[in-house]
Amino acid sequence: MNPVLLWFHQLGSPPTFDRFAARWTPWGFGLGLLGMAIGIYGALFMVPADYQQGDSFRILYIHVPAAWMSLFVYGLMAVYAAIALIWHIKLCEILAMACAPIGALFTAVTLATGSIWGKPMWGTWWDWDPRLTSELVLLFLYLGVIGLNAAIEDRRAAARAAGFLAIVGVVLLPVIRYSVEWWNSLHQGATIKLFGESTMDASMAWPLWVMVFATKFWFIGSLLQRARADNLERESGKDWARAAAGVPR
């Protein structure tokens, strides 16, 4: 078998995943923290103030990466859930359910920073505009997935049911992503683009990109940590799991 494929198949086994997660979790958190430190330093001290918004715009360096992550994590959760439902890979059930609380927190951070920014800029904490409302709905979806996962006794059935709900919720993702373009909104359109010309100056954009990558690394660390804990809990009767968790015989 192709070595990459072989490695991938082996990763699905709980002990192998446990070793893999234990090895890479500190790297995810470490690179994430380092990136965030650099990004936030750049955002607070090195980037010039905006000609229109003054210093208030600096919260965007947290708001925008968190908003991207809120959608990205949801998509990833749905992909894991789909893999878990189709091929019955237990590890993917664990990973999908580990995504939900992280994504919910990124969504909450997005809403909180957005409303802190909105108070000086729009003069209001909250506005029932399409982008804000759809982000709130995304938070509800995350909470629904977490709630359903918690409500069913059998862990595997719970993860499958909650994963299915996550897949059903995917229909709302494009609505959230394009709400600014489809409806008249108080929320501004995207100023930074992966493809095509950004309307944000490069001198202001670099901390944003650093933050975007830092949140990804943080997510990887957090995902591996949570999945590892869940994995150990499910395998708690086995010898290797007790040894890995440091439980004396």
Add this chain to the structure above:
Amino acid sequence: MSAPSLLAAAKAQARRDLRLVWRRRGDAAQPLLFALMVVALFPLALGSDPQQLAKIAPGVLWVAVLLAGLLTLDSLYRGDLEDGSLEQMLLAPVPLAWLLAVRVAVHWATTALPLVLVAPLLAEFLFLPGELLPVLMVSLALGTPLLSLLGAVVAALTVGIRRSGMLLALLALPLFLPVLVFGAGSVMAAAQGLPWAGALLLLAAGLVLALVLAPLAAAAAIRIALT
């Protein structure tokens, strides 16, 4: 034994479901009473100024219908799960999605359709201007089946959980929100003299999509919940 044709299975299923509803016809009136009372709450809470009530009438009517539909979702599979007929439906030689589609259709016709039919009466309570009534009726006629189909998927996910009522509501409401936005939005737009057909067309498109996908999704969810 050969499998019955889809049509024969649908007929048998519909006849059984309708008979069950008829035997407990007192229960069938409950969603109506509930919607009526929710609508009655608003003039009592906000005061009886006709102009103010007329302004909020489309939203209140839609919310009342949506909540009444939400409360009936729990009964969609509850009885069948308890007496084991849901498992028989799983084992039947006819696709589960087809049986569920018939079940949802009967459920819609016995719980939501009466609500749509009494909507003119409810609208009169809230002084909804007469020229908005057709828009409201069309939006409800398109929106309530969509709510039933979406609800059938979510209810299928919670089918194995005891005391699932509140959880079911929490899971279903985020999915109901877009329907509410476009349904109530179309009537609101008509009230302001704006074009309203677009929202209704979107509702219709959503309904067509859900007619095809929701029974399949509900069947998959039931399989997850029962295995």
